[in-house]
Amino acid sequence: MNQPVTFLGRAEALIGTHEADAVDNGVRNFLELREKAVEELPALADLRDRARAIRLHALRHLDRLLAHFADQLQAAGGHVHWAVDAADARQIAADILQRTESRLVVKSKSMVSEEIELNDHLEALGLEVVETDLGEFIAQLAGDTPSHIIAPVLHMTRQDIGKLFADELGVPYTDDPFELNRIARVHLREAFLLADAGISGVNMAVAESGSIVLVTNEGNGRLVTTAPRVHIALMGMERIVSRWEDAAVVLETLARSATGQRLSVYTNVITGPRQDDDPDGPEELHVIVIDNGRSQILAGETAEILACIRCGACLNACPVFRTAGGHAYGTPYSGPFGSIVTPGLHGMDPWWDLPFASTLCGACEEVCPVRIQIPKMLLQLRRQAASEGRLPGWLEKGIARYARTTVEPARWERAKRWASRLAGVIATDGWIRRMPGPGRGWTSSRDLPRPAKESFHDWWRSNRGS
Amino acid sequence: MEGPQVQLFVTCLVDVLAPQVGRATVDALEEVGCDVAFPSDQGCCGQPAFNVGLIDDARRMAAHTLDVLDGTEGSVVVPSGSCAVMIAHHYRELFADTDREEQVKRVSARVRELTQFLVDELGSSSRARCEGCTVAYHYSCHGLRELGLEHQADVLLQDTTRVELEGDKECCGFGGLFAIEMPAVSTAIMDDKLDRIEASGADTVISGDVSCLIHIAGGLRRRGSQIEVKHIVELIGDGT
Numbered sequence: 001m002n003q004p005v006t007f008l009g010r011a012e013a014l015i016g017t018h019e020a021d022a023v024d025n026g027v028r029n030f031l032e033l034r035e036k037a038v039e040e041l042p043a044l045a046d047l048r049d050r051a052r053a054i055r056l057h058a059l060r061h062l063d064r065l066l067a068h069f070a071d072q073l074q075a076a077g078g079h080v081h082w083a084v085d086a087a088d089a090r091q092i093a094a095d096i097l098q099r100t101e102s103r104l105v106v107k108s109k110s111m112v113s114e115e116i117e118l119n120d121h122l123e124a125l126g127l128e129v130v131e132t133d134l135g136e137f138i139a140q141l142a143g144d145t146p147s148h149i150i151a152p153v154l155h156m157t158r159q160d161i162g163k164l165f166a167d168e169l170g171v172p173y174t175d176d177p178f179e180l181n182r183i184a185r186v187h188l189r190e191a192f193l194l195a196d197a198g199i200s201g202v203n204m205a206v207a208e209s210g211s212i213v214l215v216t217n218e219g220n221g222r223l224v225t226t227a228p229r230v231h232i233a234l235m236g237m238e239r240i241v242s243r244w245e246d247a248a249v250v251l252e253t254l255a256r257s258a259t260g261q262r263l264s265v266y267t268n269v270i271t272g273p274r275q276d277d278d279p280d281g282p283e284e285l286h287v288i289v290i291d292n293g294r295s296q297i298l299a300g301e302t303a304e305i306l307a308c309i310r311c312g313a314c315l316n317a318c319p320v321f322r323t324a325g326g327h328a329y330g331t332p333y334s335g336p337f338g339s340i341v342t343p344g345l346h347g348m349d350p351w352w353d354l355p356f357a358s359t360l361c362g363a364c365e366e367v368c369p370v371r372i373q374i375p376k377m378l379l380q381l382r383r384q385a386a387s388e389g390r391l392p393g394w395l396e397k398g399i400a401r402y403a404r405t406t407v408e409p410a411r412w413e414r415a416k417r418w419a420s421r422l423a424g425v426i427a428t429d430g431w432i433r434r435m436p437g438p439g440r441g442w443t444s445s446r447d448l449p450r451p452a453k454e455s456f457h458d459w460w461r462s463n464r465g466s
Numbered sequence: 467m468e469g470p471q472v473q474l475f476v477t478c479l480v481d482v483l484a485p486q487v488g489r490a491t492v493d494a495l496e497e498v499g500c501d502v503a504f505p506s507d508q509g510c511c512g513q514p515a516f517n518v519g520l521i522d523d524a525r526r527m528a529a530h531t532l533d534v535l536d537g538t539e540g541s542v543v544v545p546s547g548s549c550a551v552m553i554a555h556h557y558r559e560l561f562a563d564t565d566r567e568e569q570v571k572r573v574s575a576r577v578r579e580l581t582q583f584l585v586d587e588l589g590s591s592s593r594a595r596c597e598g599c600t601v602a603y604h605y606s607c608h609g610l611r612e613l614g615l616e617h618q619a620d621v622l623l624q625d626t627t628r629v630e631l632e633g634d635k636e637c638c639g640f641g642g643l644f645a646i647e648m649p650a651v652s653t654a655i656m657d658d659k660l661d662r663i664e665a666s667g668a669d670t671v672i673s674g675d676v677s678c679l680i681h682i683a684g685g686l687r688r689r690g691s692q693i694e695v696k697h698i699v700e701l702i703g704d705g706t
Contacts, residue, residue: 012650020654319637323654357648359641359655360517361607382519391518395643399515403523406478406509407530416482431687441646445653446684449483456481456488460504 005350007357011324019155023147023325026154027316033260034313034367044256051253052370054246055307058238059298065207065240066289072210076272078285086116089290093118093199093232094125096286100230102127102196106188108214108221109133110201111149111310112234112290114332115345118199129199130191132220134184141168147326147334150258150312155325188220198224198282202235203310204250205287207242211271212287215254215264222268231273231282237294238306250309253369257311293345302377305340307370314364314374320357329354336364336374343381352390355381394438416455423450469499470588471540475531475577477549478510479676486705487676487697491545491580494703498590505534513552516560517642525560532557532566535573541587542577545699546675547609550579555612579609580699581618581674593625594672594701599694601701602631602668604659604682606675610635615674622698623672631666633659640681656685663693670694672701 004010014020038044058065070080083089089112097105105127107113119129119140131140135152139145142164146152153161162175171183200221204213212233214221225231241247255261274281297306315321315335326334331342331351339354355378364374385391405415426432427450435443442448454462472495476488495502512527531553535542544550554577557570584592594601603623609615639645639655659682663671669692673679676697683695699705 008648008650011648015650015654319639319655319658320651323639323651323658356518356644357651359607359637359639359644359652361637361641362611363607363637366611379517379519382517383521384519386519386521391520392647395518395647396520399518399520399523402510403512403515403520403526406527409507409509412509419482431684438646441649442684444649445656445688446645446681447687448684449680451482452485454485456476456485457506459485459489460492460506464504 007328007330007353010330011328011357014324014328018157019327020323020325022157022160023155024322026148026151027322030151030259030312030316034257034316035260037256037260037262041256044253047249047252048369048371050249051309052307054241054249055309055370056304058241058246059303059306061242062238062240062298065242066237068242069205069207069210069240070289072207073272073287074210076210077275078210078272078287081286081288083288083290083292085292086290089116089234089288089292090118090121092288093234094122096230096232096284097122097127097197098125100197100284102230104191104195105129105197105199106132106191106195106224106228107136107198108200108216108224109136109152110199110234111146111332112201112236113199114146116234116290116292118234130188130195132188132191132224133216134181134218134220137184137188138164141165145327146332148312148315149310149333149335149337155327192223192227195228197230197232198228199232199234200224202233202239202287203254204247205235205240206244206247207240208244209271211269213247213251214268214270215251215266216268217259217261217265219266222266225268225270226280226282229282230284231270231286233270233285233287235287235289237289237291238298254309254311257313257367257369297341297344300344301380302340302344304372305337305344305377307372308337308341309370311369313367313369317363317367319359319361319363329357336378337372340374340377340381348385348388348390352381352385352388355385392438398438413457416451416457419451420453420455424453469501471501471503472583473535473538473540473542474502474504475508475511475535475542475544475549475553476504477544477546477676479680480545483680484676484697487545487699488705490697490699490703490705491543492703493705494580494584494592494699495543497703498584498588498592501540503538503540505538508534511549511552512560513549513556514642516552516556521560528553528557528560529566532569532573535576536569540576541583542573543580543583544577545580545697546677547579547606547613547615548675548677550577551608551612553577579613579615579674581622582613582615584702585618585621592622592702594622594698596626596670596701599670600627600629600668601670601672602629602663602666603634603698604631604638604663604671604673604678605635606673606678607637609674619672619674619698622702626701629667631668631671632662638678638681640678642677645681653685656681660685660689660691664691668693670696672696672698674698
């Protein structure tokens with residue numbers, strides 16, 4: 001993809017655009033809904049503590065839980081595949097589809113499939129892949145990538161979508177959401193009925209019963225996983241809890257944090273393929289458990305990010321995300337969570353700057369249903385970037401000089417006097433309007449108060465005499 | 467003096483860019499009977515280095531700050547939520563498993579952000595005064611989320627004419643060196659904040675952190691706005 005390689009470059013291209021406005025409106029709506037849900041349930045604070053404990057427990061016992069899950073799923077007639085990386089996962093999925101002579105594949109929303117870039121791979125093999133989540137369907141139609149983990153086309157307005165449908169589906173223009181929904185439904189219905197295979201994500205696996213849980217608001221997940229002959233579920237290795245009791249707590253916090261709903265409209269529990277007495281369901285169920293860098297994250301200092309339940313609240317709360325939108329992050333996983341998980345999954349090159357795309361305001365941690373210490377981990381990754389020598393020279397040298405200076409009182413005094421004298425030359429009315437060098441970043445949009453003629457130290461010395 | 471002994475950690479930004487805030491802090495503390503001392507070898511708490519990941523530089527400044535403050539008497543009062551958090555919370559992480567652990571414990575336990583000290587610790591009758599002006603309050607992120615500073619401003623501003631500021635608990639986009647590293651993003655966030663300040667009807671914006679204040683003030687000034695920007699202590703003590 002031909003896009004700038006830095007967060008700042010991508011953000012600059014997006015800020016102030018129609019797309020960024022749409023994102024801002026969308027996330028503020030989510031935040032308001034979440035706020036209402038939080039007010040409605042005072043016990044949510046306790047539930048969040050429990051959800052955190054449950055998820056951290058699952059991460060600590062991941063090997064055991066996954067093994068148990070696999071046993072139970074196999075006992076129920078399902079198949080488990082272990083994918084080391086993205087290529088491995090794509091290969092496993094492609095092999096299943098080819099063996100079952102699948103031609104048409106319907107998909108419900110799966111961010112992991114975006115992570116492993118599955119669609120491109122399957123299309124290159126001659127398969128037809130149809131996204132059926134409304135947002136993903138729109139993104140696919142537009143040739144666009146999702147910009148928000150739970151609202152893929154948050155960056156589009158209904159007018160944008162109306163125009164897209166008119167252009168691509170040959171329907172009369174409308175921006176009525178119900179009508180747009182109807183058009184998509186009609187268009188997708190045929191695909192559901194004809195599809196050979198369905199691919200879904202996994203919101204959560206439950207080890208004790210070998211079940212997978214899918215939450216959706218549109219019901220497409222139910223069709224994808226029951227109508228076709230084959231169901232392939234893509235699961236991030238960490239998306240598991242041990243018991244149903246735990247799953248219930250996570251579900252209680254998930255929808256409330258995401259959209260302010262008490263529960264998503266559809267909560268699907270799938271335990272194995274179609275059984276003899278089931279009226280419908282796939283003949284084969286395959287769960288592909290994907291590592292793709294997760295083991296490495298788990299072994300490092302940002303392991304806690306894997307406790308994430310993918311509600312998207314941290315994206316909505318983040319001023320940087322609200323301003324620039326998800327596409328500025330350059331990966332399917334955007335926002336504060338994405339800034340931690342992306343360098344973890346794909347390495348610091350070229351993703352090291354994502355952890356710096358934050359004001360460290362802490363709004364993300366405040367809304368996180370599992371209280372992940374997001375700012376702490378952003379700092380951790382910044383430290384790693386700095387120790388790898390990735391910071392710009394001016395910053396590294398400037399900070400080193402500042403540190404050397406401020407720890408030596410006499411030297412600090414001299415520096416302040418020098419700054420004040422310089423300010424006397426470049427400031428007017430006590431303000432600096434233009435600074436040279438990296439300081440331009442500040443004065444591009446803001447004045448800077450001049451270093452005072454009399455510092456506080458000076459004043460204290462003159463007036464309090466010590 | 468009979469009042470409590472306090473040590474003022476004025477912060478480098480106040481020292482250099484907003485000394486009037488330091489003077490007002492001294493006045494406000496003395497007004498309620500504190501005996502204010504100023505350990506004059508102090509520099510920077512290390513936060514700028516800490517926040518960009520330059521951990522050795524951060525440690526260097528933090529060690530100096532610890533040495534300057536350790537052994538002094540009374541609470542260490544800081545007119546900044548952000549710098550107070552740095553010393554009170556983050557030093558522990560910086561010096562974990564080093565021979566400074568005990569020193570960090572001693573010093574960090576004494577650190578109080580200014581409004582926290584006036585309202586919670588002293589229960590003082592200090593109140594902000596702003597004759598003929600309409601104020602709006604911006605909650606600075608670190609004080610709000612890491613120290614839980616929220617009611618203190620309500621108490622201190624109760625005698626002023628205060629209007630609601632939409633999004634008053636949202637970040638102003640400063641973020642320390644973020645403002646210089648990612649100016650376009652920082653500015654876009656700031657512009658939202660400034661729009662809301664201008665829409666609030668306030669003629670004076672108040673906060674408890676000079677870092678946010680110079681950001682907001684610099685942005686408003688560039689817009690040609692007449693809105694005044696002040697640290698809350700400037701309405702309590704005399705900084706002239």
